């Protein structure tokens with residue numbers, strides 16, 4: 576039977592977007608790139624909708640005067656709403672920042688046209704509210720896609736629909752469903768601000784899941800699974816500790832890159848941020864490169880141009896090696912990655928594209944927590960002397976010697 580699940584890293588990404596989505600009220604002023612906004616709006620537009628009626632429209636508001644008009648209305652409504660709370664809660668309510676209309680570089684009003692797609696829409700006849708429900712699905716898609724793009728979204732509902740219609744010229748039959756603020760943020764809080772502030776707790780899921788009929792307990796197996804379920808969270812990066820090691824995998828035998836990739840696997844399993852720079856491989860799509868493309872948390876840079884002994888243009892190879900080394904130096908010096916693999920770096924030194932002494936000197940000044948792995952044949956003696964570990968792969972036997980070609984999934 577075909578496994579229809581997404582690959583594990585994609586599945587984790589979906590759950591991380593869900594768990595890490597937050598309502599945001601403080602934004603940086605820098606604009607959102609149009610192509611990013613287009614992706615976010617496209618995600619919204621791919622929501623389910625009753626009878627495929629797609630009742631939503633999106634009014635993108637950047638104009639300052641328009642936003643000021645909406646903001647003024649929200650301020651007035653906020654004071655009016657405060658009267659609904661008792662004295663203690665009113666003070667807390669008024670203390671919350673509940674919108675970022677003017678801080679955010681843009682606002683989006685999401686509307687719902689209950690007549691979209693004509694009078695006869697499958698499923699809408701009995702439940703006309705389903706148009707609005709569909710629009711909320713689109714808003715949730717928008718919110719999650721924005722989180723994946725690192726863009727914050729804040730939903731402002733302290734608004735009279737009639738006032739919003741007047742400001743934005745929305746026809747009377749069309750309902751403004753959400754007024755959203757969007758922009759870059761410095762960080763996403765782990766938990767809802769209203770939870771952190773002690774306003775309301777997150778309810779236990781087990782209390783909200785019934786089995787068979789309202790109020791009936793869920794099946795024991797499901798109840799037990801829910802009790803063990805923890806909200807998916809990004810793997811916490813382990814704090815940088817200890818001394819970073821310099822590891823060299825060299826020798827004539829197969830397994831140098833393979834061993835380095837094994838370390839990548841291990842380090843990522845521990846939540847450590849990892850970067851790989853490939854100095855030579857580049858012409859072919861390798862299995863590791865294809866897998867790396869599914870791991871957004873892995874920095875994987877293919878900077879080589881293929882094997883130099885194939886090469887017809889040595890200056891092109893030299894430039895590629897220099898560019899890869901410059902990038903590697905930046906990555907290592909930044910200290911954001913606990914493990915940096917410089918795959919096949921030795922060839923770039925042995926071909927004279929890079930100065931071995933300069934490489935060793937630069938590695939010696941790396942941040943103390945960064946582990947560096949270097950692979951490639953004929954590691955220079957001075958590099959081995961500087962390393963904490965040198966493993967030499969020998970080749971007592973190799974399938975090439977029996978005439979076997981490179982095997983998919985084994986060699987590439």
Ligand SMILES: Cc1cc2nc3c(=O)[nH]c(=O)nc-3n(C[C@H](O)[C@H](O)[C@H](O)COP(=O)(O)O)c2cc1C
Pocket residue numbers: 596597598599600672673674730731732733766767768769770
């Ligand atoms: C329909 C709707 C309306 C909301 N209106 C407001 C609002 O007017 N002001 C505000 O600060 N937050 C508003 N929120 C955000 C909620 O307070 C927030 O989603 C909730 O506290 C959970 O936090 P989280 O979104 O960060 O997980 C709204 C959310 C929804 C879904």
